Amino acid sequence: MRNRLLATLIALAVLSAPAAWAADAASVSQSLQKGDLNSALAQVDTLLAQKPQDPQYQFLKGVILTEQKKDAQAIQIFQSLTEQYPELPEPYNNLAVLYAQQGHYEKARAALEMALRTNPSYATALANLGDIYVKLASQAYQKALQLAPDENASARVKLNLIRELFEQGKNPAGTPKKGTPAQPVTEAQPAVKPESKPAAAPAP
Incomplete structure (x- = not known):
């Protein structure tokens, strides 16, 4: 999931963003593309010193910290x-990504539902919510099997289907891997996708 964070940073200078912010963000993006996270963080901190309440700069710093694996920060x-800006769905989405990485799937679900409350057509959050529901379902099926393994054959089948679903997601060709033992999966990771920028941040 982390490697997706940089996928769209090259396009940070979007038309809807102010020209000054677009130029600053593009400079930070270049540092990120080079893997110079310390330089990118220093640049953002300088920008935040000038505009500490700017939501775009704050968001970008959150992305950089995520890349540095400083999840708590x-x-x-x-x-x-x-x-500060409850009308922005992207921070909720990225919170959900971080919560999911830590295994806090209920927190991730709540954050994604808030994102969709602010923007019901937010496709990324909808897809992520689907992945979180799948993970929560797999946990419920696993618990059912632990409590009564002989009475929940359908739960075992569903767990195997979830496992195959995530295996297909990992396969670039989109085809199931052969020779994989059919066992319930307990650590299927949802492919929740983070955002690299807020779509439209309000003026502070």
Whole structure:
């Protein structure tokens, strides 16, 4: 999931963004593309020193911290953004990604539902919510099997289907892998996708 964070950073200078912000963001994006996270973070901190309440700069810092695997700090930034700008769905989505990586799937679900409350047509959040529901379902099936393994044959079948679903998602060709033992999966990871920028941030 982390490697997807940089996928669209090259397009940070979107037409809807102010020209000054687009230029600054493009400079930070270049540092990110080079893998120079420390330089990118220093640039964003400089920008935030000038505009500490700017939601785009705060969001970008959260993305950089996520790339640095400083999840606690990234969560703090995205959480703060949801409080300052509750109308922005992207911080909720990225919170959900971080929660899912930590195994906090109920928190991830709640964050995604908030994202969709602010923007019901937010396709990324909808897809991520589907993945979270699948993970929650797999946990429920696993628990049912642990409590009564002989009475829940259907739960075992559904767990195997979930496992095959995630295996197909990992396969670039989109075809099931052969020779894979049919066992219930307990650690299927939802492919929740983070955002690299807010679509339209309000003026502070």
